[in-house]
Amino acid sequence: MMRVEYINPFVSAAYSVLQTVLGIEPEKGQLAMRPGVFTTQQCSIVMGVTGKVEGSVIYGMTLATADKIASHMIGQPIRTFDALAASAIAELGNMITGNAASLLSEKGYTCQISPPSIIRGSNVKITTVNTPALVVPILLGDFGFIEINVSLQERK
């Protein structure tokens, strides 16, 4: 059973991480439920979570947003989405998920995260087997938005 309380730590973590990294005030969009199969955004950061809660968290964004965020993080405009840009975007997922895992642990759901993967390409179908995803967009002003898909369940 996917519980709403699992998504709140990710929203809080995304707020504080994006505030620090991008220097903006993010805004929360409308929370929605998504079936176990969904189509990705143009660029997705995929993170695994294991422990008392387990599953995956996927951060989706457009390529334009990924480029803008990576440029800001690196401190200069990126010409191509190279290894450094991919690493910056991956690190963003790592920081949000790591901070969220700390918040989950404070609630008693001790968990670990796995190193991020980046998927670039439209219309990729992702299946989070047996667990629907809760999705919340985080609006980032001129940067665009990031959609957080949380698909976690308590380990039996």
Next chain:
Amino acid sequence: MGKRILVTDDALFMRVTLKNILTQHGYEVVGEATNGRESVEMYKNLKPDLVTMDITMPGMDGISAVKEIKKIDPNARIVMVTAMGQKNLVVEAIQAGAKDFIVKPFQPERVIESVHKLLGN
């Protein structure tokens, strides 16, 4: 001569960021390790004055690497720099011998303050 620092992180972006911050403040980054095992090997060869250490890395994780480095050199100065700020990990890292614990994302000043404290200006 600047003090010599070994940076450990699996993310290229984070190694570049830490290197920029440290070199801008007069420190010399003598090595960049991408996992715990590499960090231990590079510590043996380079004998740096300080090590920055991520936790979640493929192969050997950062806390195991701290334990290994402390076996080689009980006086090693290691600062954890990680996105995982959970209390149990902080305690485990400090017990393993890490001197400080920085949670990502960090402001550059936080890194410099920690390094200054451990190495002097």
